[in-house]
Amino acid sequence: MQDFLVSFQQLLDAEYLLSHGGFYIVCLIVFAETGLFFGFFLPGDYLLFLAGLFCALNKIDVGITTMYFGILGAGILGNFAGYWFGHRTGPMLFKRKDSLIFKRKYVVMAEEFYQKYGGTALVIGRFVPIIRTFAPIFAGVVKLDFKKFVLYNVLGAFIWVSVLTLSGYYLGELFPSIINYVEYIIVGMIVIAFLPIIIALIKRWIKGQKEKKKQNKQ
Numbered sequence: 001m002q003d004f005l006v007s008f009q010q011l012l013d014a015e016y017l018l019s020h021g022g023f024y025i026v027c028l029i030v031f032a033e034t035g036l037f038f039g040f041f042l043p044g045d046y047l048l049f050l051a052g053l054f055c056a057l058n059k060i061d062v063g064i065t066t067m068y069f070g071i072l073g074a075g076i077l078g079n080f081a082g083y084w085f086g087h088r089t090g091p092m093l094f095k096r097k098d099s100l101i102f103k104r105k106y107v108v109m110a111e112e113f114y115q116k117y118g119g120t121a122l123v124i125g126r127f128v129p130i131i132r133t134f135a136p137i138f139a140g141v142v143k144l145d146f147k148k149f150v151l152y153n154v155l156g157a158f159i160w161v162s163v164l165t166l167s168g169y170y171l172g173e174l175f176p177s178i179i180n181y182v183e184y185i186i187v188g189m190i191v192i193a194f195l196p197i198i199i200a201l202i203k204r205w206i207k208g209q210k211e212k213k214k215q216n217k218q
Helices: 001-014 014-033 047-058 064-095 103-128 131-141 146-174 174-216
Strands: none
Touching: 001 064, 014 047, 014 064, 014 103, 047 064, 047 146, 047 174, 064 103, 064 146, 103 146, 103 174, 131 146, 146 174
């Protein structure tokens, strides 16, 4: 059990993954996190940032071009896998029982996000944990026009990978000592990434409290 917990902790440690897993592990994780329903817990934004940073500082065995296009391809293919899964599963996904690797509330969260932003949720959602995993799955469930899905998928992946991976790379090129503050950067990126979800949960709680008060008055 202790070995399992250590392995799980390492799976969440982007620095460890980059240092010991290298390019192929990064691409595999990006693929899983952008379309496989059990990949929602994997590191996302800060993994891309650190991948670019490690390329700039020669701490990984590939160049920035290979890393960039590898992550881009993995992110696009991950969304295709998610769309296919949602398309095949359909509304039955909402009836699936919760388990260690599946939470129905995350599908509902993705549904609300999708209803608010439409197809652009596939672009905006790239920067939001959990939504990043479940948005393409829900797009498959509602059978979003495939041509539109391809457009949003490629555009979202391009913006996401470009912003995070290239910012990490160029900051590493300009300020090599930034590696000494990587823990603070990771914490900051996690806080920023989860902020929209926290705000949405607070709004949902406030809305629920108001509805309860109305029901009590009646």
